[in-house]
Amino acid sequence: MTNxxxxxxxxxxxxxxxxxxxxxxxxxxxxxxxxxxxxxxxxGKSTFLCALNRxxxxxxxxxxxxxIRIDGRDIYGPDVDVVAxxxxxxxxxxxxxxxxxxxxxxxxxxxxxxxVHSRDRLEGIVRDxxxxxxxxxxxxxxxxxxxxxxxxxxxxxxxxxxxxxVAPEFILLDEPTSGLDPISTMKIEDSLRRLKKDYxxxxxxxxxxxxxxxxxxxxxxxxxxxxxxxxxxxxFTAPDDQRxxxxxxxxxx
Amino acid sequence: MKRLGPRxxxxxxxxxxWALTLITVAVLVFIIVFILSRGLPVxxxxxxxxxxxxxxxxxxxxxxxxxxxALSVLAxxxxxxxxxxxxxxxxxxxxxxxxxxIIRFGAExxxxxxxxxxxLFGFILFVTKLKFxxxxxxxxxxxxxxxxxxxxxTSEEAIKSxxxxxxxxxxxxxxxxxxxxxxxxxxxxxxxxxxxxVLSLGRSIGETAATIFTAGSALRMxxxxxxxxRTMSVHFYILAREGISMPKAYGTAAILIxxxxxxxxxxxxxxxxxxxxxx
Numbered sequence: 001m002t003n004x005x006x007x008x009x010x011x012x013x014x015x016x017x018x019x020x021x022x023x024x025x026x027x028x029x030x031x032x033x034x035x036x037x038x039x040x041x042x043x044g045k046s047t048f049l050c051a052l053n054r055x056x057x058x059x060x061x062x063x064x065x066x067x068i069r070i071d072g073r074d075i076y077g078p079d080v081d082v083v084a085x086x087x088x089x090x091x092x093x094x095x096x097x098x099x100x101x102x103x104x105x106x107x108x109x110x111x112x113x114x115x116v117h118s119r120d121r122l123e124g125i126v127r128d129x130x131x132x133x134x135x136x137x138x139x140x141x142x143x144x145x146x147x148x149x150x151x152x153x154x155x156x157x158x159x160x161x162x163x164x165x166v167a168p169e170f171i172l173l174d175e176p177t178s179g180l181d182p183i184s185t186m187k188i189e190d191s192l193r194r195l196k197k198d199y200x201x202x203x204x205x206x207x208x209x210x211x212x213x214x215x216x217x218x219x220x221x222x223x224x225x226x227x228x229x230x231x232x233x234x235x236f237t238a239p240d241d242q243r244x245x246x247x248x249x250x251x252x253x
Numbered sequence: 254m255k256r257l258g259p260r261x262x263x264x265x266x267x268x269x270x271w272a273l274t275l276i277t278v279a280v281l282v283f284i285i286v287f288i289l290s291r292g293l294p295v296x297x298x299x300x301x302x303x304x305x306x307x308x309x310x311x312x313x314x315x316x317x318x319x320x321x322x323a324l325s326v327l328a329x330x331x332x333x334x335x336x337x338x339x340x341x342x343x344x345x346x347x348x349x350x351x352x353x354x355i356i357r358f359g360a361e362x363x364x365x366x367x368x369x370x371x372x373l374f375g376f377i378l379f380v381t382k383l384k385f386x387x388x389x390x391x392x393x394x395x396x397x398x399x400x401x402x403x404x405x406x407t408s409e410e411a412i413k414s415x416x417x418x419x420x421x422x423x424x425x426x427x428x429x430x431x432x433x434x435x436x437x438x439x440x441x442x443x444x445x446x447x448x449x450x451v452l453s454l455g456r457s458i459g460e461t462a463a464t465i466f467t468a469g470s471a472l473r474m475x476x477x478x479x480x481x482x483r484t485m486s487v488h489f490y491i492l493a494r495e496g497i498s499m500p501k502a503y504g505t506a507a508i509l510i511x512x513x514x515x516x517x518x519x520x521x522x523x524x525x526x527x528x529x530x531x532x
Contacts, residue, residue: 053425060348087427097418100441110426113436159422165424 006031006170006200007052012066014044014051015250016059021047021247022224034192034201036215036232038208040247044082044224045204046094049172052202053089054082070170088116090163095173096155103130103139106147106158110166125165133161134191153184160191171201178206208248212236220244285510292507295500301508305472309488310498314505316474320482322388323475324468325457327393328400333450335397336404340446343405344412345434357409371399372466377414380467387481392468400453401464407452411445412438444524451520455513461486485509 007029014022022044029035037045050056051068052172054075086222087110098106100182107126108116109181116122126143130136139150146156156176163171177185192201192214205211211218212232219229220239228241239245246252257265299313306312321429339360347353363438375395386389415438423433437447461484469481470491485505 055421055425056271058421058424080265083427083429086425091425093418093421093425095418097422099419099422099437109423110428113423113426113428115430163426 004031008069010067012068014047014056014064025226027219027226027229032196033201033216034196034203034214036089036218037204037221038211039221040205043221045221046174046246049174053086053091087166088168089170089172090166090168092159092176094178096152096159098155098158102144102146103147104143107162107165127163129165132164133157134187135161153180155217164249173203175204175206263331285482288506291503295504300504308497309492309501314488316472316486317483317485318474321458321484323389324484325454328396328457329454332400334403336406337446340359340405340408340412341434345411360402360405368399368460369462370512371395371462375467387469388479389468389482390477390478392464395463395467396457399516400457403453404449407449408446411442415441444528451516455516457484461490
């Protein structure tokens with residue numbers, strides 16, 4: 001793992017109307033790492049992900065302070081192409097949301113929106129993405145059935161494959177396994193470990209053990225602030241802050 | 254009054270609601286049977302394909318069918334893009350501020366205006382001011398304005414019922430707003446939008462007051478957008494009102510009812526196929 005900084009967050013605050021969801025965040029994300037983000041509900045974890053791909057812009061009354069640089073460029077700068085930015089950061093949501101169309105069309109969606117129309121290229125992209133998402137073997141014979149007919153775990157891997165089809169650099173996961181059984185969870189975690197050599201992964205999770213299992217570094221959020229971030233082993237065994245220790249031991253949250 | 258036991262109460266509720274439903278269905282069946290039993294004997298191929306003769310005492314109703322179709326199609330062609338476009342703008346492109354609420358309120362008020370007022374408005378604006386005369390164009394435009402509120406309302410509801418998560422997914426995959434609207438939101442909302450349009454089509458077929466003022470009541474076969482024409486419902490009204498021919502009036506009514514039922518059944522069929530294909 002190199003310590004090449006891919007995302008640099010400085011003094012970042014996010015407001016919705018009068019409510020401040022994130023305050024004064026300073027955080028680096030290194031290239032090709034899995035950064036786990038843990039913390040109790042309402043600590044600003046999901047808001048942070050949606051600040052990175054600017055989905056927060058879609059919320060009424062959204063405003064922010066500070067800067068976020070991705071690959072050295074301020075993503076809230078005036079000449080930023082938001083559509084291109086979002087292609088660069090694929091996001092998987094807590095509840096799997098297949099669009100009401102076939103498995104094939106779900107995966108091809110992003111590529112089509114990006115202007116890929118050649119049948120051969122689309123087929124290649126779909127197959128490649130489903131393989132990377134660890135779903136190809138299960139669905140290769142029924143690509144034209146509805147994505148809604150898959151099981152919850154399969155749907156979530158479909159969502160993962162769907163963002164891979166857009167060829168992102170970053171994968172943002174917002175509690176991707178919160179509704180899944182242990183075996184489906186394991187499959188997703190396996191995919192993430194494989195993916196990290198090509199992508200930078202940010203994994204928000206309610207399950208601290210999951211962070212311990214897959215994250216290279218872990219950040220602990222509390223009430224919209226970063227308490228501390230560091231190598232996962234250190235956070236889980238010898239955290240600097242008492243609150244991190246309390247949270248991991250289940251004393252609150 | 255002494256309270257009934259829960260089991261008895263359940264039974265009474267079930268029977269009561271069943272009776273209410275029965276009354277509703279019975280009224281519908283009665284109307285249909287009443288019209289069809291008097292109208293069907295008049296029907297023949299000739300009735301459908303021959304033009305009215307002698308003010309409608311004899312002959313068929315072909316020119317009024319043509320008039321009705323022309324007027325309704327024109328109205329839908331104008332109202333559907335306007336209404337669906339407005340609905341998309343209101344739901345997807347605004348935050349729902351005061352202006353949106355005023356537009357929505359205006360549209361709803363429009364829905365409450367009696368059709369005869371629309372007829373008068375159409376007569377003054379299209380027939381006399383813009384000098385379109387009594388014509389398919391005047392009638393179609395008037396009907397279109399009358400249908401707009403319904404189409405806006407039903408389209409808005411259909412668009413709002415598309416899960417917000419679909420939009421988030423679409424945006425997060427790097428779609429523009431327009432791509433999200435056309436590729437994700439509209440396909441999911443289409444069944445609801447089409448249902449709304451078909452309902453308004455049914456309403457435009459049955460509309461009498463607004464069309465008699467604006468399209469006139471000429472029995473000649475229309476030849477252009479500027480021809481005056483008589484729709485089936487106007488024809489029925491005149492036949493019955495002036496006592497020209499009750500059998501012909503019932504025949505016309507039967508065709509009207511069959512047309513509306515047919516459109517509804519066809520729509521349900523198409524919608525079911527569409528929904529099966531996409532979910």
